[in-house]
Amino acid sequence: MQSEEVKRLARRCGFQLAGVAAVEPIREAKFFLDWAARGLAGAMSYLTDRRAEIRCSARSLLASARSVICVGKLYNAPLPYSVRFDEPERAWISRYAWGEDYHEVLRRGLTELLERLKEAAAEPFEAKICVDTAPILERAYAQRAGLGWIGKNTCLINQQQGSWFFLGELLVSLDLEPDTTPPDRCGSCTRCIDACPTNALTPVIYPGGPRYELDSRRCISYFTIEHRGAVPKEHRPGLGHHLFGCDICQDVCPWNHSAPETGEEWCQPREFAPPLDKFAAITETEFQNMFRGSPLERARYTGFLRNVAIAMGNSGHPRFRDPLIALRGSPDAMVAETAEWALGQLR
Template sequence: MNPTQLATHIKQTAYDLGFGFVGIARAERMEPEEQRLEAWLNAGHHGTMQWMENHFDKRVDPTKLVPGAKSVISLLYNYFPADDTPSQEAPKLARYAYGQDYHHVVRAKLKELVHRLEESLAHPIDGRVFVDSAPVLERDWAARAGAGWVGKNTLLLNPKAGSYFFLAELISDLAPAVDQRIRDHCGTCTRCIDACPTEAISPSGYVVDGSKCISYLTIELREAIPEEFAGRMEGWAFGCDICQEVCPWNRFSTPHDEPAFLPHPELPAMGPREWQEMTQEVFSRVFRKSAVKRTKFGGLRRNVRFLGE
């Protein structure tokens, strides 16, 4: 296959596995992104996430992760739910956490993608797959690959489907034709900036102070949530979707058809009382396969109690 045919073949194989969008970029050091990341870290916007300072070179150069890499294939997997009941009344749950942990679900899809490509190409692929599992600047690579642009809320926005997507990558020695970037379509819109209750998004957009983000406060922060955020959490107990809910581009979001992302049967019926009285047993049963287990029972209970203060 020539590079164009290879790109078409890769994308069709990925679409057959349920990926919504696929873009391809050349594997090379990311110079503008490197400077932005360094400035973001120097400003302390990563809060207590000290691990983000590690492996800096690998974050900005995919050939450090995969020696000999020629391309970064970015893939988007839809998780927008048909029923978003758990995000309507406090305590609220970010939509991405309704079903099974995306790390496992999407990684299995990626491994199957590599298997099918190796079978069809009749040779092994020297590469690695990633799903939020290594120092990879996923949003920047997806933007480079033309799968969307990084919006003012710093999420990847796709003009046909919004932002309710998991991002994944195949970094390998494959050399398909690369895609062109698409331009930023945020324009003068400031809805995400205006709606953020903790003012985590900078006034001009495109920079998020992670230490103020509700998702960080409810998931990554292991200490007590600072009192300055009392009354400003908008009911979110795990993660936050506010900047996605108000984004005009998400009017194009359509429900996913991934069975693994359907919520546990008990989840939609859980109201404030059930959340307040949740036991370790209930937590383990409802969230056993969910990304919510990342915050652990104690962390989730801390979040729910903080909402009531």
């Protein structure tokens, strides 16, 4: 089977980006293991436990794998970037989390692609679908498959289409012609580094490797999505009105200035930048009903209330006094303490 045919089928399955990489030892594995060993993954154990080694070898997921078919699905809904939306009393939810949970969307597309490949292939082959849950160094393979380069913001950037993509992979036992790695086009630009409110993008020296890395322990996305427990006080002001995730280092990237948009229903916001008041008195059942099937479930109820309290405090707006007093009475000690801190910010 020809790689061009594979990519044509991928586009018919709804993927805007598609390419092929050979399964081979990848040098980025060394950088990743070092990054994890230095503690920069914070408490994300799925990046540091036994899955770290699995992540470094595609053949630990499919022993017969010879090629990785890498795909990208655009999620850039046609609404303003966060850096152009200056309303601190409204909650910013990261663009990727506006709609349906992307895992299912990607899995559906990759399942369809696999079926089409099986119909088109001359011989049977083995395959495995990877969408986050199967650990693989997906940006490294996507880069080899020609989808883009890894920017200083640590995202994969496509020269024509920007970085608003979910990535997925299909490991196959087929020998496919690999694509070529595109050049790094960040040049001397430092906009993402300069714009990051918490200085989470830090320089690193790896000969022949990345020049910047993400310190998760400083990143707004980490604090609002992955971090369990109280957010350290010194980091709370930097979170601004971010309720879930952060897009700033992608918003300011010049390669996203004319990024294509998509009207696909699954990634449109249920409500764009909802007012913070809406969430202060939310019950756990309401939280579950409101965000069922959405990435926001990952923050969990008490983490979500913690984020609401921080955003209210950072707004400085007196109208949040009463909701914060109510949150201070929460039976959850972390929520109560965060609300107390937020009240102090209003004063």
